[in-house]
Every structure is written in structure tokens, then in C-alpha cells.
Amino acid sequence: MERLDGGSAVPAPFRGGIVALGNFDGFHKGHQAVVGRAVARARAEGRPALVATFDPHPMRFFRPDSPWFRLTTMDQRARLFAAAGVDAMYVFRFDAEFAAAAPEAFVTHWLAGRLGAAGVVTGEDFTFGRDRGGDVRLLAELGQATGFTAEAVPPVTEDGLPVSSSRIREALRAGDCETAARLLTRPFTIEGVVEHGDKRGRTIGYPTANLALDRYLRPRFGIYAARGLLEDGRILEGAANLGIRPTFQPPKELLEPYFFDFSGDLYGRAIAVELISFIRPEAKFDSVEQLAAQMDLDCAEARRRLG
Numbered sequence: 074m075e076r077l078d079g080g081s082a083v084p085a086p087f088r089g090g091i092v093a094l095g096n097f098d099g100f101h102k103g104h105q106a107v108v109g110r111a112v113a114r115a116r117a118e119g120r121p122a123l124v125a126t127f128d129p130h131p132m133r134f135f136r137p138d139s140p141w142f143r144l145t146t147m148d149q150r151a152r153l154f155a156a157a158g159v160d161a162m163y164v165f166r167f168d169a170e171f172a173a174a175a176p177e178a179f180v181t182h183w184l185a186g187r188l189g190a191a192g193v194v195t196g197e198d199f200t201f202g203r204d205r206g207g208d209v210r211l212l213a214e215l216g217q218a219t220g221f222t223a224e225a226v227p228p229v230t231e232d233g234l235p236v237s238s239s240r241i242r243e244a245l246r247a248g249d250c251e252t253a254a255r256l257l258t259r260p261f262t263i264e265g266v267v268e269h270g271d272k273r274g275r276t277i278g279y280p281t282a283n284l285a286l287d288r289y290l291r292p293r294f295g296i297y298a299a300r301g302l303l304e305d306g307r308i309l310e311g312a313a314n315l316g317i318r319p320t321f322q323p324p325k326e327l328l329e330p331y332f333f334d335f336s337g338d339l340y341g342r343a344i345a346v347e348l349i350s351f352i353r354p355e356a357k358f359d360s361v362e363q364l365a366a367q368m369d370l371d372c373a374e375a376r377r378r379l380g
Contacts, residue, residue, distance in 0.1 A: 074155035079164040081187070083123070087161045088189030090121035095195055096238075097126050099144035100153040101257050103196060103229040103236040110226050111194040112158040120191055121160040125184075126150070127167045134167050142242055143288050144257075149264060163188060176202030180215040190221045197225040231256055248293035248351035260300070260347035263289050263328055267339040279368050281314070281329035282339045284346065291326070295354040298375035299330050302345040309335050312368070312375035313346060316355040331368075333376065350378045 077083055083090075093111035097104045108124060115122035128147060132139060145153070147164065154162055165171060165183065174182070179202045184190050193216060201207040207215075209225040216223040228235040236256050244252040245261055254260045265284035282301070294316030301309040313330035330346050352374050358364040 074151065074159055075161040076151060077161050077163045079128075079166045083161070083163060083188050087121045087123060089191045090123045090160070090189070091115040091118065091192040091194065092123045092125050092163075092184070092188055092190045093159070093194050094125045094184075095199060096130055097124065097150060097154075098130060099238045099241055099257055100150055101236050101238065101241060102231065105157065105258065106229050107194055107196050107226045108154065108157050108159065110224070111192075114192060114194065115160075116158075118191075122158060123161045123163055123188070123190075124154045124159050125163045125165060125188060127165045129167055131167055131172070134172060140291070141286070141288050142290050144238060144241060144261065144290055146264065146288075149262070173203055176207030176211055177215060178202070179207065180212065180219055184216070185219045185221065192221055193223045195223070195225050197227055199225065242290055245290060245292040245348075248295060250292075250297070250348050250350050254349075260349055261292065262302075262345050262347045264343065264345045265328075266341060266343050269340060278365065279331045279372075281331045282344060284328040284330075284344070286315075286326050286328060292348060293351060293354070296352040296371045296375075297348045298350040298352060298378040300347040300349060300379070301330055301332055302347070303339075304343055309333070310376070310379045311335075312352070312372045313348070314355070315348070318355075331372070333372065350375075352378070 077087070091111045091114045093108040095104065095107060112122040130143070132142070151162055184193060193212065195209060195212065197209060199209055201212065213223040230236065234240065241253050241256050250261065263284060263286065265287060267282045267284065292315060297313045297315060299311050299313040301311060303309065309332040311330050311332035313328060315328045317324035317326055328346060352371055358367065
């Protein structure tokens with residue numbers, strides 16, 4: 074899959090494509106339905122299939138001080154789009170100029186002009202243009218006048234409710250990894266490069282691979298059953314602390330997985346950590362001996378859940 078520069082026009086081989094348009098943070102079941110429809114149309118019509126998305130997320134642009142809420146990085150989304158059969162990803166630069174564009178300008182300048190779209194597929198709740206002035210009805214009208222077709226895919230429901238990124242975020246903030254994974258169709262995953270820490274874990278027999286939480290959503294702080302995915306394809310099982318390590322000072326937000334039966338060096342290596350199941354909230358212990366005893370119990374419980 075090609076990643077295209079959002080500041081310029083789409084190259085000729087990808088013009089005339091069917092474009093799935095949206096934020097797609099998390100790429101959950103609802104997003105998959107939109108992208109899947111675009112890919113199916115593209116294949117049926119012999120056209121390229123594209124995803125057009127936004128960076129930064131519009132909420133981050135308009136509310137820069139809002140808490141971190143991202144479910145996936147652009148790299149993660151790119152891999153998910155590629156696995157769904159997309160030929161190219163185009164990322165709109167969501168800046169002041171883009172935010173100020175009228176709906177008509179967004180359609181004529183960006184969708185028809187830069188993307189050269191023959192068809193656009195969105196979710197039914199998609200809005201666009203200055204002050205979110207455009208909706209799917211207006212997109213279809215403007216598209217018809219400009220030379221492309223537009224269609225909206227109805228929401229996917231789970232347990233009688235629409236699948237949404239907001240619903241997934243609520244589940245993760247509550248520690249409900251199972252619901253989040255069901256809506257995402259995979260476990261919520263944090264990726265990063267293992268960094269050096271203060272190495273306290275190895276002194277009590279639990280060396281951890283420390284990852285910064287960066288711009289990811291903060292799930293419920295606590296202990297999780299987790300899996301680690303290495304770049305060489307290995308899958309490691311373990312238990313992870315996500316939070317501020319209240320037993321130690323100073324507090325620092327980290328994801329700290331301990332992998333069972335692993336003794337290699339992960340420093341400086343990129344890994345992905347899947348949060349499988351929430352075990353317990355973070356707690357402050359009076360001694361490292363109490364902490365180590367609790368970690369024995371946590372690891373036993375993590376093994377049981379992963380098994």
C-alpha cells in the first residue's frame with residue numbers, strides 16, 4: 074500500500090479511485106464496513122481503492138488541551154488499511170486553512186481536485202467543512218455536480234448499540250478490554266520503542282520493558298494480562314503495569330510489561346503490547362517485598378487468563 078503526501082495531488086495511478094473518507098481512529102467494525110464497501114466497489118469497477126483520513130484528528134486541532142484519546146497511530150492504521158485491501162492512504166493535513174474551508178471548497182478542491190475521486194464512501198454520521206457545515210446529503214449533491222458518486226454506510230451495531238470510537242474509549246477507561254477487543258475485532262494495542270528505566274523490576278525478579286504512553290488514550294490504570302509482539306514475529310505472554318507506579322517516586326506514566334520466560338534484551342527495539350484483560354487497579358505497597366508477593370499473584374492470574 075502507498076502512503077501519499079497529503080500536501081499534493083494524488084499521482085495518476087491512484088486518480089479515479091473509490092475513496093473511503095473518515096478519521097478511522099481505531100479502525101473498528103464500523104470503520105471496517107466503510108472501508109470494506111469502498112474496496113468492494115473499487116474491485117468491481119476496476120478502480121484503485123483509497124482511504125483518505127486526517128492528521129491531526131480534528132478534535133486535537135480544535136481542542137489541543139483535551140486529554141489523549143488516540144486508539145491507533147497512523148502507522149498502525151496504515152497496516153490495518155493495507156490488510157483490508159486498500160491501495161493507497163492519503164492523509165489530509167488538518168490545519169487552519171483546511172478547517173476554514175467551506176463544504177463546497179472541500180469537495181471541489183480536495184476530493185475532486187487533489188484526490189480525483191470517482192466515488193466516495195463515508196459513514197452516515199460523517200460531517201465536513203467549516204463548522205461541520207456539510208453532511209452526507211450535501212456530499213452526495215455536491216459530488217453529483219462535481220463528477221463523483223457518494224454513498225453512506227449505515228452504522229454497525231453490537232449489543233444493540235452503534236460501534237464507535239467513543240464507545241471503545243469508554244470501555245478502555247473502565248478497564249473492559251474484552252468489550253474493546255470485540256468492537257475493534259482485535260485487542261487494543263500500544264506500540265513503542267523500549268526505553269531504559271530505573272531497572273527496579275529486575276532487582277525483584279520482574280524485569281520489564283518500559284514503553285511511553287505517548288499520545289495514546291489512557292486506559293484504566295492497573296495490572297493487565299498482556300501479549301507482546303516483536304518485530305521478528307515472536308509473541309510473548311506476560312503481565313503489564315499501566316499507570317504511574319505509585320510505589321516508586323517520582324510518578325511517571327508508563328506501560329511496563331513483564332514477559333514470562335523471556336530473558337533477551339529489548340532496549341531500543343520496537344514492540345507492540347496488546348492489553349488482553351484487566352486484573353486489578355494500581356496500588357501503593359509499603360515495601361518491595363509486598364510488591365513482589367503481589368506480582369507473583371498477578372502473574373499467576375495473567376497466565377490463567379491468557380491460557
